[in-house]
Amino acid sequence: MKAILTDITKCIGCAECVNACKVINNLTPDKPREWQKNDGLSSKNWTSVLSNQKYFVRKQCRHCIEPACASVCPVGALHKTEMGAVVYDKDKCLGCRYCMMACPYGIPRYDWENSVPYIKKCILCYDNIKSGKLKEPACTSACPTGATIFGEREGLIVEARKRIANEPHKYLNQIYGEKEVGGTNVIYITSKDCPLDFLFYYNHRVDKGRNLAGNPEINEPLPNTTKWAMGAVPFAFLGMGAIMTGTYWVIKRRQEREGNITDNGQQITDNVKDGGSNEQD
Amino acid sequence: MNRISKAKQILWIILGVASAVAVTRFIYGLGVTTNLTDNSPWGFWIGFDVMGGVALAGGGFVIAAFNYIFGKKELHPIARAAILTAFLGYAAVAVGLLFDLGLPWNIWHMIIYWNPHSPLFEVGWCVMLYLSVLTLEFSPVVLEKYPKIPLLAKIHKILYKIRIPLVILGIMLSTLHQSSLGSLFLAMPYRLHPLWYSPIIPVIFFVSAVYLGLMMVMVESMTSSWLYKREPETHILMKLRKYALWMIGIYAALRFGDIIFRGAGLFLFDAAWGTYLFWMEIFISLVIPLIILAIPRLTKSINFMYIAALSGVIGIVFNRLNVGGLTHLNNLTDIGTFYFPSWMELFISAGVVSLAMLAFFFFIENFKVWEHTPEDPDAPVKVKPKFNSFNIYLGPTKVVNRTKFSFMFVLAFALSFALISGTEIENKGIDSAQVSRARGGDTLLIDGNRNNYGVTFKHVFHQQKGITCGQCHHLNKPGDKATGCYECHSDMYNEGDAFRHDWHSSSEGANLSCFKCHDRNISKGKDYKYATNKNSTVKKCEECHKQLIPGDSKIKEIKSYITVSYTDALHKLCIGCHEDKLKTDSLIIVNNPNLAKCSKCHHEVQKFIYERKLFENFENNKWVVLPNRFEK
Numbered sequence: 001m002k003a004i005l006t007d008i009t010k011c012i013g014c015a016e017c018v019n020a021c022k023v024i025n026n027l028t029p030d031k032p033r034e035w036q037k038n039d040g041l042s043s044k045n046w047t048s049v050l051s052n053q054k055y056f057v058r059k060q061c062r063h064c065i066e067p068a069c070a071s072v073c074p075v076g077a078l079h080k081t082e083m084g085a086v087v088y089d090k091d092k093c094l095g096c097r098y099c100m101m102a103c104p105y106g107i108p109r110y111d112w113e114n115s116v117p118y119i120k121k122c123i124l125c126y127d128n129i130k131s132g133k134l135k136e137p138a139c140t141s142a143c144p145t146g147a148t149i150f151g152e153r154e155g156l157i158v159e160a161r162k163r164i165a166n167e168p169h170k171y172l173n174q175i176y177g178e179k180e181v182g183g184t185n186v187i188y189i190t191s192k193d194c195p196l197d198f199l200f201y202y203n204h205r206v207d208k209g210r211n212l213a214g215n216p217e218i219n220e221p222l223p224n225t226t227k228w229a230m231g232a233v234p235f236a237f238l239g240m241g242a243i244m245t246g247t248y249w250v251i252k253r254r255q256e257r258e259g260n261i262t263d264n265g266q267q268i269t270d271n272v273k274d275g276g277s278n279e280q281d
Numbered sequence: 282m283n284r285i286s287k288a289k290q291i292l293w294i295i296l297g298v299a300s301a302v303a304v305t306r307f308i309y310g311l312g313v314t315t316n317l318t319d320n321s322p323w324g325f326w327i328g329f330d331v332m333g334g335v336a337l338a339g340g341g342f343v344i345a346a347f348n349y350i351f352g353k354k355e356l357h358p359i360a361r362a363a364i365l366t367a368f369l370g371y372a373a374v375a376v377g378l379l380f381d382l383g384l385p386w387n388i389w390h391m392i393i394y395w396n397p398h399s400p401l402f403e404v405g406w407c408v409m410l411y412l413s414v415l416t417l418e419f420s421p422v423v424l425e426k427y428p429k430i431p432l433l434a435k436i437h438k439i440l441y442k443i444r445i446p447l448v449i450l451g452i453m454l455s456t457l458h459q460s461s462l463g464s465l466f467l468a469m470p471y472r473l474h475p476l477w478y479s480p481i482i483p484v485i486f487f488v489s490a491v492y493l494g495l496m497m498v499m500v501e502s503m504t505s506s507w508l509y510k511r512e513p514e515t516h517i518l519m520k521l522r523k524y525a526l527w528m529i530g531i532y533a534a535l536r537f538g539d540i541i542f543r544g545a546g547l548f549l550f551d552a553a554w555g556t557y558l559f560w561m562e563i564f565i566s567l568v569i570p571l572i573i574l575a576i577p578r579l580t581k582s583i584n585f586m587y588i589a590a591l592s593g594v595i596g597i598v599f600n601r602l603n604v605g606g607l608t609h610l611n612n613l614t615d616i617g618t619f620y621f622p623s624w625m626e627l628f629i630s631a632g633v634v635s636l637a638m639l640a641f642f643f644f645i646e647n648f649k650v651w652e653h654t655p656e657d658p659d660a661p662v663k664v665k666p667k668f669n670s671f672n673i674y675l676g677p678t679k680v681v682n683r684t685k686f687s688f689m690f691v692l693a694f695a696l697s698f699a700l701i702s703g704t705e706i707e708n709k710g711i712d713s714a715q716v717s718r719a720r721g722g723d724t725l726l727i728d729g730n731r732n733n734y735g736v737t738f739k740h741v742f743h744q745q746k747g748i749t750c751g752q753c754h755h756l757n758k759p760g761d762k763a764t765g766c767y768e769c770h771s772d773m774y775n776e777g778d779a780f781r782h783d784w785h786s787s788s789e790g791a792n793l794s795c796f797k798c799h800d801r802n803i804s805k806g807k808d809y810k811y812a813t814n815k816n817s818t819v820k821k822c823e824e825c826h827k828q829l830i831p832g833d834s835k836i837k838e839i840k841s842y843i844t845v846s847y848t849d850a851l852h853k854l855c856i857g858c859h860e861d862k863l864k865t866d867s868l869i870i871v872n873n874p875n876l877a878k879c880s881k882c883h884h885e886v887q888k889f890i891y892e893r894k895l896f897e898n899f900e901n902n903k904w905v906v907l908p909n910r911f912e913k
Contacts, residue, residue, distance in 0.1 A: 034709070035318040040906030042319070050904040055903070074405055075387075076396035091406060092394050095383025097322040098401050102468040109319050110383070112312025117383040198904065200471075212543045214471050214480035223519060226400055229464040229483050240456045244350050244449045251352040256582050 001065070001084035001185060002124070003153035004140060005160055006058050008190040009170060010147035013056035015049045020142035024125060024134070035112045043111045043120040047139055058148060060139070061086065061107045061122035062177060063185035067223035068100035069108060078119075084153065084185040085124035093118060104181050104222055105200065124185075153185060160189045182221030199226045285508045289642065292635040293686045297693025299632020302625045302890020305701050306380060313709040316623040321606055325622035328605030330377030330630050332462055333372055333598040335408070336486075339494035340501070342455035343369020347524070349448045352618060355520055359648045361422060362505070363498050365641065368415040371408060372733070373637040380629050393462070400464035407458030414451045418444070422648050459490040466604055474555040474608040475545045481535075482604075488535055489566075489597050490526035495521050496570070496593035503587050505645070513583050522574050529571050534803065536563075555608050562603055 015022050022025070022045070030044040039059055040048025047060040067086045070078040077092035078099055099106045099119060111117035125137040134141070136150040143149075149156070157178060164171040169192070176196050177187035216225050302681055317324045344363035347353040379385040391405045424437040440447075458910055464487030479485065499521050506513045548556060573579045573589035580586055606620060624830045722895055784789045785798070798820040842888055 033312065035312050039904075040904070048906050050906055051605035052904050066666075068468055071396075071398045072401060072465075073396055074402040075390045075394040075560045076399075077394075091385060092390055094387040094390050095385070096381075096401060097383065098399070098465070100319070100322040101472065102897075104471050106320070110311075112317070112319075113310060114312075115308060117310060118313075153351060203323075212475055212545050214543050215475075215478065222468055222470075223398065223471060225467045226398070226671070227466055229399060229461070229467055230400065230403065233461070237453050237457055241449055241453045244346070244452050248350045248445065248449070251350070255352055256852045 001153045002150065003063075003083075003084060003156050003185040003187060004060075004124075004137070004148055004150055005156040005161065006148040006186070006188045007160075007189060008055050008057055008147075008194055008196070010145050011049075011056040011058065012145055012147070013049055013051055014144060016142040016144060017058060017139035018045065018047055018049060018150060020138035021047050021122070022031065024128065024138035033113065036109075037106070041107065041109055043113075046122040052194070055191060057188075057194075057196065057199070058139075059199065060122075060186060062105055063088075063122075063124055064104075064221070065183040065185065066181070066182055066223050068104060068181070068222035071223035071226070072098045072102045081126060083126060083129065084123070085126040086121075087126045088119055088121065089122045090118045093169040102222065128209045134211075153187075156187060156248065160187060163189060179219045182219065285509070285642070287507060287667055289639065289682075289686060290440070290689050291887040292639050293689040293692040295628070295635045296639070297690040297695075298697040299628045299635070300690075301694050301698035302628045302702065303380065303632070304698065305706065306625065306629065309706050311383060313706045314623065314625045316620060316626065318620065321620040323606055324620060325602075325606075325626045326377055326381035328602040329598065330381065330633060331374055331603040332605050334374040334377060335459065335499050336460060336493045336597060336601055337594070338367040338374070338491045339455065339490040340498040341370070341494070342452050343491050343494035344498055345418070346452050349583060350452070353520070356517060358514065358652055359498060359517055360417075362501065362645070364415065365422075365644055365710050366497070366501055366649055368412075368419045369637040369640050371412045371415060373633045374408065374642075375412065376636070377630065380633075387764060389458070401459050401469070404458045404461045404465065406460065407454045411451060411458065414447055414454060418451060422644075422650060455490075456487060460484065460487040462486055463604075469609075472609045473604065474548075474559075474610075475543075476540060476548050476555060476559045477604050477608055479539050479543060480577055481785060484533055485532075485539065488528070488532050489600060492525065492532050494595060494596040495525045495528060496590045496597070499525070499586070499590035500594055503583065503590065505559025515583075518586055520578060525570065525590075526574050529567055529574070529593075533567050533571075536590060554795055558608055562596060562599050564596075565592050565599055569593075570596075676887045697882045736856060781845050808907055 026045065026046045027046070030042050033042075037041045040050065041059060047058060050059055063080075063086050064083055065080075067078065067080055070076070070080055070086060073093060074096060075092045077089045078086060080086050081087070095117060097110060097119075100106075100110065107120050107152045108121045109204075125134055128134040129137070139199060140148050140150040149159075151159075159177060160175050164173055164175075172190050172192050172195060174195075175187055176199065177184040180200065188196055188199070216222065245266055302314070305401040311317060315324060315326075340363045344356055344360055348360045350358045360398040379388070382388060391402060391409075396402050420442075421437055421440050424433050424440070427433045428437075460483035463484075466478065466482055469481070470478055499518055502514050502517065503510075540549065549559070550556070570591040573585050573592075580589075785793050786795065
């Protein structure tokens with residue numbers, strides 16, 4: 001699977017990736033509107049560069065290996081491709097915005113200003129790469145310093161490890177995106193004094209330092225959280241049916257035995273069902 | 282005038298306003314009519330209309346189960362009303378969903394595109410099927426009114442035979458989607474507050490739906506007996522009270538047991554907004570009903586019973602709102618903006634509820650939902666054909682109410698439609714900036730190069746050319762104060778050592794107006810910027826400087842009058858070519874596109890610019906977005 005490795009120590013904040021993304025995807029200029037988040041991403045900015053005065057961090061869709069957005073979409077408008085990109089099929093979408101709610105990184109954006117809105121997010125230039133127009137995503141090929149590079153995920157993780165091992169005093173010994181939520185296809189390595197935990201969506205439990213029973217581990221893919229519930233669906237359905245049928249039968253028999261009804265059980269329930277229809281007769 | 286007629290008038294007015302809002306929502310889209318944001322993409326419509334609505338309609342399957350399956354025949358008188366409420370509730374959910382979905386005309390896609398992993402897929406299918414089941418369960422009430430039509434009578438007979446399987450199927454489907462609405466939030470462990478996020482949230486949702494169903498049936502029974510001035514069905518209420526007490530016990534045990542077992546008990550005593558919401562919810566949904574229903578003396582009063590039932594209903598709907606959005610991180614932390622529904626969202630929801638209530642009144646007045654069809658309470662109206670204080674003739678007695686309702690609806694619709702301002706809506710959410718008057722006169726001296734040679738600039742002339750304010754002054758763009766002259770007059774800095782444009786144009790120097798050298802007839806500015814051959818319009822040097830080329834010079838004619846500086850030469854020679862190539866070739870195919878980027882050489886440029894402009898009041902280690910300097 002293809003992936004992107006972003007090295008925070010190499011980024012100079014030129015925002016060429018942002019520009020390249022806009023050019024290749026024909027994204028129009030963006031007006032700041034109040035429904036946008038304050039992280040620079042919007043329906044017309046699929047990647048953005050954040051800065052804390054010292055370092056620059058590029059934000060984009062992580063293309064999770066087991067994407068929560070694709071798992072929760074009721075019509076399968078989002079799906080994971082064999083290349084690694086999580087792509088969007090706007091012809092299937094019905095606009096429920098469940099993907100936006102479920103994304104652990106808060107990435108998908110909505111065309112709030114349009115009366116025919118679609119979900120917008122980075123698609124790793126999937127269409128252009130598939131058709132052979134591009135060899136790699138526009139953002140990585142536009143990067144002048146090689147801070148963000150494209151390649152096979154395994155190779156990039158090896159490369160990231162190598163960089164960290166070569167300069168252990170410079171790099172933080174962690175590859176962001178290697179394991180979180182089951183691993184992502186956009187991975188980050190960063191400087192020692194610049195941890196990237198803020199890129200992960202906010203987590204109350206982590207914030208409080210409390211580990212709660214029954215909650216998913218940080219490395220557990222999010223689709224697993226709904227698996228038990230969805231797996232239980234047929235059993236709950238048939239089980240409830242069986243219980244109800246059984247109860248109905250037992251109670252009917254008991255009522256018949258108690259003899260507070262006429263010998264014809266059918267007649268009783270008819271009366272029950274039909275209420276005052278007898279009065280009409 | 283009586284209660285029911287007044288209630289209907291109010292409902293029609295709400296419906297009128299809601300219809301106007303609905304039209305606005307579909308014209309302008311979700312962004313400007315709702316307060317939904319990228320941070321809180323689900324709001325009141327999901328929390329109340331869908332999750333609350335489905336839970337409120339839970340009374341249908343609960344009463345059906347008690348009546349038909351468990352043989353509690355004493356509940357029978359309210360069974361039809363409960364099923365009708367459920368049917369209308371689900372229809373309201375479907376209608377409400379149409380407003381919330383971005384592409385509501387694609388709602389049928391769930392039938393052909395399947396994703397069985399998705400809880401929402403399952404909820405959608407269950408609601409669809411259950412709505413069909415409810416239609417079949419309720420249609421005998423309509424069909425029995427027409428025993429003379431053979432086809433309808435036949436259908437009635439068939440439905441009658443399969444009613445028990447239908448009830449069981451309805452209960453099965455209800456179990457599934459009432460719990461699956463909770464499963465929706467299993468996928469959001471990073472959003473939902475730990476007091477609500479639980480691995481068993483589907484079970485909690487199911488149990489609370491059963492509890493809410495009982496409470497809702499009580500509210501509905503008491504409300505309609507008040508509206509139609511009937512005797513309250515006390516014996517049924519007492520029966521329901523017993524079941525409700527049981528459900529309170531089960532629900533409370535489940536809720537608190539789950540929190541304590543998971544280890545989230547510490548959150549119960551935080552001094553935080555999320556904790557307050559939790560205790561508020563528990564107080565309304567459990568404590569008030571428990572106190573009233575547990576004390577037999579209080580239950581004798583119908584008013585107390587009403588408070589208890591209503592409190593239970595509001596409490597569980599509040600729970601759905603909490604889970605649906607209020608307790609998400611964007612509302613509880615400083616990450617995002619606090620979501621509160623806009624008045625348009627509230628009115629759409631109110632309109633959907635009004636529609637359902639009006640349909641409810643229609644059914645109970647025209648069909649045998651109750652054992653005794655309520656008397657037409659509008660009968661007193663027949664006293665005079667000319668009705669009400671304005672003495673307006675509203676038609677014959679039969680249609681007086683209809684006229685009145687239609688009038689209310691149309692008036693409310695028209696008024697609110699007129700009051701919704703289109704420009705206000707379109708501009709919602711665009712950051713506005715303060716604009717100050719231009720200082721100085723119309724003609725300014727602009728010292729762009731800071732070399733004491735100001736260039737005369739005629740503001741009025743630029744305005745007359747049809748250049749909008751925003752083309753030069755766009756203070757809203759981050760990192761950009763105003764457009765420099767060169768952005769339109771792109772060749773004004775194309776000068777070398779041989780010719781000093783600034784000296785020629787400055788009042789300190791030659792004090793020449795632009796049109797001394799540049800042709801006045803050729804439009805400058807925007808059109809000039811994109812003209813292909815600009816230099817041809819410039820007056821030649823020797824037209825003023827008669828002795829420019831000495832007689833013995835080897836150069837007889839000067840072909841180009843603009844020489845470039847060293848830096849310009851370098852940039853032009855290398856980068857210019859690359860940029861030109863980039864324009865014709867696609868972005869990536871060029872061998873080394875990065876040479877065309879300033880940042881290839883000027884590594885520090887960006888940092889310098891941003892540090893000066895953005896980080897003057899920078900908070901320590903706070904992340905901000907870099908402005909996109911390519912957007913013009």
